[in-house]
Amino acid sequence: MKIAIATPYYPPHIGGIEIHAKNLVENLRERGHEVTVLSSSSGSDLVVRSLKIPYSPIPLSFPKIKSQIYHSHVPSPFFARKMDEIAEREGKPHVITYHNDVIVPSRVDGWVIPRFIGSGIERVNEFIVNKLLEKADVIIATTKSYAESSPVLSKFMEKVKIVPNGVDVSEFRPGKNAGEREPIVLYVGRLVAYKGVATLIKAMREVQRELDANLVIVGDGEDRKRFERLTKELNVNAKFTGILSKKEVAEWMQKARVLVLPSFSRLEAFGIVLLEAMACSTPVISANTPGPFEIALHGGMTFNDVSELSEKIKEILTRDQLATRLGRAGRKAVEEKFSWEVVTNKIEKIYNELLST
Secondary structure, rough: EEEEEOOOOOOOOHHHHHHHHOOOOOEEEEEEEEEEEOOOOOOOEEEEOOOOOOOOEEEEOOOOOOOEEEEEEEEOOHHHHHHHHHHHHOOOEEEEEEEEOOOOOOOOOEEEEHHHHHHHHHHHHHHHHHHHHOOOOEEEEEOOHHHOOOOOHHHHHHHHHEOOOOOOOOOOOOOOOOHHOOOOEEEEOOOOOOHOOOHHHHHHHHHHHHOOEEEEEOOOOOOOOHHHHHHHHHHEEEEEEOOOOHHHHHHHHHHHOEEEOOOOOOOOOOOHHHHHHHOOOOOOOEEOOOHHHHHHHEEEEEOOHHHHHHHHHHHHOOHHHHHHHHHHHHHHHHHHHHEHHHHHHHHHHHHHHHHHH
8 A cells, every 4th residue: 555644743853743653654664555754854755845833844845746545644734735735636535643732832942922923823723724624534533532622623523533642562561560669750751831840840849748759850841941940949859861762761661650741731632651651561640631631541540730649649659559550551551452553453444444435
């Protein structure tokens, strides 16, 4: 099968959508499919010259391609719009994976974004994406709860198919039983405001007043110094590691007693780090928000505020049997529902159904 996949960015550019796209491409190729990747990043097969607008590069030209299936990744809509034009001209199916709604943060790369500008960007993006989703043959969403609660996706549920993100279960493997591990509370991700790191730090102040526990924060970002200052102001014992290799991240997950994903933003639509931690038999705690909460409950807990987060962390740190049970349940769920073999099967089935109609 000839498949063309368009995504605004692709590794070595770092991000959840990029990781998802790369893993999908590699798994499809392993099954013998001919896959061509188009993006603005150097790692793609066809690098598209683009206007480098942050988070949403605009193609200035687009290669002539012929394929049996055209598959685009949004929220950034401009690559998908070019793919839609080609698919329509060729009379071939166009699949769109909708990863998350567009919510413009109050600050981007240190720049303050006035709300009226952010709202304008959101409206323009929604207008373009709505047109694309109306024409798409199939829309893939990663969780039902996120799709149903999305002001965009909820209008197209009749053609939405749920296919979760995946994890490589051979790269992220179980450590020892979670109940036997050190009292390490782990965060992995970008250090930006919407990720909720400040919420986790505030919760850890309460945890460390009662328990001997360590907070480890893996990643980097524009707000790292602010978070470092906050830990000192609140007298929270925290280790900031910076960006680590995938192998090093897996090693921390195998050692940690619990991983926390504290973001309430709709920009956090799934939380691949939840799957990675669960694959390592590590219990997880997620903000109770559409998408991530649905994943976290396979191998952990959810929370609604700082106080509840601190109580959930203390519960996992002090109850060995609970930690072990949640860790094992998470690993089992990953193997049965979230491995890349399972995810690729679902996407391959969608392609085949479109080509048979």
